Structure formats: structure tokens, C-alpha cells
Amino acid sequence: MRHWTENAGIRVLIWLLHLIPYRWRVPFGGWLFSRLVAPVAGYRRRIRANLDLVVPDLDKAEKARLVRDVPRNIGRTVTELYSPDDFLAVARRTEISGPGLAALEQAQADGRPAILVSGHFGNYDAVRAGLLHRGHRIGGLYRPMNNRLFNAHYVATISRIGTPLFDRGRRGLGQMMRFLRGGGTLAILIDQRMGNGAPLRFFGHTAWTALSAAELALKYDAALIPCYAIRRPDGMTFDVVLEAPLPHSDAETMTQALNDSLEAQVRAHMDQWFWLHKRWKMPESAHKQAARTKEQTP
Template sequence: MTPSELPLRQRIGQYLTHLALTAIVRLALALPYGWRVPLTGWLVSRVVAPLAGWPRRIRSNLGQVWPDLAPSEVARLTRAVPDNAGRTLIEIYSGPAFKDRLRAITPEGPGWEALKAAKAEGRPIFLISGHFGNYDAIRARVAMEYGQVGGLYRPLNNVYFNRHYVKAIAQTSEPVFPRGRRGLAEMMKFTRAGNIMAMLTDQHFHHGAALRFFGHTAYTALSVPEMALKLNAVVIPCYGIRQKDGLSFRLVFEDPVPHSTPEQMGQHLNDSLEARVRNNPGQWLWIHRRWKEIAGREEAADLSPDVDAEA
């Protein structure tokens, strides 16, 4: 989509958000790494989030699926969620400096050994996460060990900002594939050859299965389980969990998902992410419209600014 194809109101909203984000990124990149990350988190939380209407979206999602949260915790999350999103954004744009921070981290969890074994056997591997912590920390760290780690991304809703965002995510590891018929075909060819793919599976997919997430129906894509069963691939839930200092991470690789049915495997991934989010709710992107009400499987038009990353 090009800007000229957008309704005027949406075009103006996206352009203003783009200007704010781009100014923040340029300012932050001129600063030492230890300053730029917290500063960007603060600016996105205090400037971009209100402009884009994110606090309202966060409160709406929390009210729908976690209604017993204390008002003070809801208020904290309306600040913490954009702060983490801002930190993640500038870390991705920081390229080599971000990867240098990850180099000394020892990945943990049974999935790390499972990844090594699958790689030695030449089996395709899917590393699955959500918009939680810094999801690109996983892709960056695994690429240090094994070279290429592919990424599938959904172009950002903000068509202005998307132009340089794709170049930024390619710094972490290549190749990157856009979601769509051609991108999926290229990704399948890459994966079938025994390579590693990193993917995010926590966004609403209106043609997906009616699985559960936080006790509510969340339409979920089953493409990863279906491909894994077809290719005999290993599926490993994994998370880059931000630590209290705001700059460092734990890189946790859980047990591989047992092969069963696509629905059971998809629910396993939803349950894994839900457990992580319940432990660290400020690190998940509550901005997404994860629980959309659908009448007759028709999706209502979403005209609000949004930030998405990889699929």
C-alpha cells in the first residue's frame, strides 16, 4: 500500500506518528547505546504512545481479558508497554551494537540443546515467539551460532515508517521474507533446505483457528504447525526476556512442541506465550487487536495507527 491509497485521516495519523518515531530514532542513534535505549523507551511512552492512541488500546485489551487487574497496574502497563516497544525499536535499529550486547549471553532451557540436535540432523527449525521482550534478540543470538536465520515479517501498518524499518530488521539476520504469497513461497524453499526460521505467531488472523488466549477466543494462524508436520520440522517456543536493568536479556528456549494436530500445536504455542506474558505483562505488545469480534468471519476495518513487526 502507498500513502495515496490511505483515507486522509489515516494518512495524517500515520505521517505524524512516522515523523515522531523517525525523529526519536535519529536522535537516539546519535547517543551512546546505554543512553539511547532508555531514552527511546521514555520518548515512545510519553510522546508517541499518546499520539497513536496506544494507552486507550492497552486499557481496552486489558479490560477485556484481564478485568481483575488493579487500576494502578493498568496505569503502570500503559507506560511500560510503550516503553518496552520503544526500547525494542531502537535496539533493532542499533544493529551491531545490539548484537554485541547479546554475544556474551548463554542461551538457556531445553530447547537450546534441541536446536543443536536438530541442526546437526539437518532438520528444519522454527523458532517461535511473540511480540514480547525483544523478539529479535533470539534471531540475532542464534545467527551468531549458525549463520543465516530467516525472518518472516508483516509490513508495518504505517507505510511511511515501514520503508526503512525493513532495512533495520535485515541487520539482525538475513534473509527476511514479507508475508504474502511470494514471501511464503520463498520462506518454504529456505526452510525445506534445513534452515532456521524465526517467526512471531501472536497476531489476530481472521482465517485462523478459534484457539484460546487469556481465556478468550483468539483467531490464530496454523501455518507453522502445518509446515512443521509437513517438513518434519522442530518447533521451539523461545523468548528474549528483558531484565530489570532494561538493557540485558535472558534468552530462554523451551521444550520443542510435540507433533500432534495443527490445532493442538497452535494452542501449545498460545499457552506458552500466555504464561510468559502473565509473568511479565509489561513486555507484551498489548497494542495489538488480538481479540477481534468477528461477525460472519468478516473483519471490521481498522483505521487506527498501529505498530507491528514480524509475523
């Protein structure tokens, strides 16, 4: 019943938003998330806690702005993703630049796989949408929603931006690996805390980060390319940047380079990263390991 209620409420909200023209719908979605959803859900408190942790010397006025503007970007992003036809029209006009674009084109010409890596920054799906429009073969990896009723609608919506899509389940991961072996390009986000990840650095603090993107690049000899969709000051359009591919070494070194790349982009556009994630929280598995180590220490 809870899932049914959640699904119905979200679907009604999306339907109501679509009564508004896109040029007003996106700003209104940002306002709604910033002013109503974020305070009620406790997101402002979480954003402030993350900022206090990793940038404690940040000016108070700037911190207050970020607590307000980070949810605004998230709301805009969610509204765009649930407006796939209008969003695709924007993506078709999006400029794509950076040395990674030529590297991606060369990899696809050679039949070599590639992995595009980004974070919850700007509107990350503008990268996939823009490249798909230009004829690139891009697959996306996604995490299924806990609400199975809403997940069906979510997958149908993001599929309108482009396919193939692979869920993080066993079947989806198997399909994804076959896609890579066949020379496909995979788009993946790596900036959420992973309990089985490696304790790498992000903003000078330990952030448990999945090594999977780098491990796949090494296994399939894939080009590993950091990429970002940076929201322009108008709030509606983007600059898509594909950075130079990372040299192959080992999974931890390559993943740390991905963290460093994302951090540089976030520092340049602090309001465009989703600061509400529990990025620096130690996973339960690490707590247990630390406790066992302490018990074994004489």
C-alpha cells in the first residue's frame, strides 16, 4: 500500500508539472524541490553537514546559498529527466567538447569499448543524450528504484532518452559485460558510497568508492573517460565536456584519478553536485572490520 501511494503521488505530481510549458516547468521543479521537498525531507541539513565536514572554512553566505541552490539543481534535473522529449531537444543542441570526444570516436572506429564516468553533477544524462543523438552507441547503468511500481515508470522514462539500459542486478550486469565485449560504450556514475568499495580520497576525506569502472576498463581494454554535463547560467542548457582518457595502471589509482577529476569540477561549480549523498559515511562492513582489528590488537 505504501508503494502504491508513493507511486500514485509521484505520478500525479509529474502529470501536474507537465501542464506547465517546459521553459517554466524546469525552473518551477527546481523551486519546488529547493523550497518544499528539501526542507521537509531533511536534505538541507544533510547538505550543510557535508559542507561543514569537507569545506569547513567556506564563507557562511556561500554555504547558505549552496544549501538553497543545490536542491534547486536537483529539482531541475529530476524535472528534465521526466520531460524526456523536451530534454532531448535541448540535448540535440548541446555542445560537446574536450579531448575525450576524439578518443571516444577513435575507440568506436576501432571497435574498442569505452566507459564514460561521471557523477551526480549538473544533469549527468545530458552526456548520454547528446552522444546518442550524434550516433554513438551508449549504454547506461542504473540502480532500480526500491518502489517496484514506480521503477517501471522510471525505466520507461529514461529509456525514451536512449537505450540500452542495464540494471545493477545479476542479469543486467551480464548484459552489460556482453555489451562491452562487443565494443559498446557504457555510461556510469561512481560518486555514491559503496560498502564494498575502496577507501579513496574525495575532498580530502575518505570516500568509499566502487572500483568497478576501472576494473572493467582494465578487463576489456576500454578507454576510461571522465565526462560532465555542466549546467549553464541560464539553468536550462549545458556544456558537455569529455576529458582526456585516463592511462591504464591499477584499479585504485585509476579510480582515485576519477575522484580527483570530479572534485575539480565540483569545486568549480559547487552548486551542481548532489551534496545530499552520504558520501563520506563509513559503511557498516568497514565498521565491523575496524572492530575486529581492534579486538585482535594486543
